[in-house]
Amino acid sequence: MHAIPIYRQDGAHPQAHACAACEVRSTALFGVLDDAGLDRIHTQIASMTLEPDAVVYDRGTAGLAVFTIREGLVRFERSSEHGDRRIVRIAGRGDLIGQEALLHRPYADDAVACTQVHLCRIPRALVDQLTLGRDALPRELMLRWQRALDAAEAWVSDLSTGPARRRLLHLLQRLAGHAGPDSTIWLPRREEIGAMLDMTVETASRLVSTLRREGVLTLAPGRSAVLDRAALRKALLAEGAA
């Protein structure tokens, strides 16, 4: 690890400034690149902002780019042949999404913004080009793949197992991981909770209300809420004991 700035700050291109100011640059995909590789990339990376429920990409589309999440949450959806839709994973700040594009494969899920999202769009060709000859980048890529795989498996074991209340508590715990230090989390719509945890909106609503009455959760305006982390831990512990 070096203390050298990862992205060069002397470029004239506007994106150079954006990269230099990027809050996640130390953990981002190109964190391993040196100056030699970095001069070329600013002009090809586009910074984008999406509003909640905006689509990043559609399942089945031939992808030409991967995306780094600079800020916000993105959910991955699949709908079965039966028509019902299920959220299979979420990704947050610092995560790389749409990696299947690098393999010239169609996107595997619908990717949709949960909150307002700031993304960097990285063309496939750029990664291909940087990958040749180097071996730090492939390793970095594989690391991200493994992270995604781990998240997907954890989704099965935490959010798709056991009674509804426990699944919701696990979801809150996970959302807390994406929260600021003030414990203000993004709280999904009831319908979205349903799609994440495979339950109806009514059940989701009942459970959220119960947790609110128990003091685990305090609703805040605009799809957000404040968590009592201690109470959440206690509630999760009580689940296990039973």
Add this chain to the structure above:
Amino acid sequence: MHAIPIYRQDGAHPQAHACAACEVRSTALFGVLDDAGLDRIHTQIASMTLEPDAVVYDRGTAGLAVFTIREGLVRFERSSEHGDRRIVRIAGRGDLIGQEALLHRPYADDAVACTQVHLCRIPRALVDQLTLGRDALPRELMLRWQRALDAAEAWVSDLSTGPARRRLLHLLQRLAGHAGPDSTIWLPRREEIGAMLDMTVETASRLVSTLRREGVLTLAPGRSAVLDRAALRKALLAEGAA
């Protein structure tokens, strides 16, 4: 794509013969290697056979090797802090497992043989060494990672969503994908079905019995069964219509 044999057949080392005879060599990890890279590897790859319920590796262990499945099925398990265990994914012939070892990370799951399993154990150091300078291998690795990710997400959307009967039908459909042309599938124990689909053994038993009576399934000795693929399709279709 070339028609050249992927593994050299003139080596004196016993593993060279095993590799030459390997049924999955065209789809295996080293399928992209040329002769130059192949001479060294035979001596380092170990062929192994495991009986059902034998452990390939344990979650949390510092892994020193990845494995290619030559034959059989392997399941990935996680147990929550509550003590209950959930199967989060299965892998079959041609799949690469334990890839996190390449990143010097502990294994993410318990990996357990479902059927009798034939594996090739590939030391991490060997892959590291072959990766340097080349770029075909990283691509091949990433492809496998993406496959695993896709499988994990499909597990959420197919096997963890909806009523018990539909989940079981989806599981059978998936097992059919690993079956021979005679439609004889490996049928998990009821307890294993429970861990895969998050249901009790009693429910699993009842549903299997029902499908047997409906003619979708015919039990065969030794944890196997014969599927009526047409009846299965019809049953799945009926699920959607309702």
Add this chain to the structure above:
DNA sequence: CGAGCCGTTGAGGGGATTCAAGCTCAGTGG
């Protein structure tokens, strides 16, 4: 042969769904 595991089936209860009715609140147009 008894012990133990696995699978099956039954009866009863509970948790989640279904169906249904209000509620709040932001946006719209009279």
Add this chain to the structure above:
DNA sequence: CCACTGAGCTTGAATCCCCTCAACGGCTCG
């Protein structure tokens, strides 16, 4: 300004699916 509307959330009552508890039969194995 305010009724009107529709989307999202909440709550209630009835139903049903699945779990729990329980008993029993087949099978392997010591």
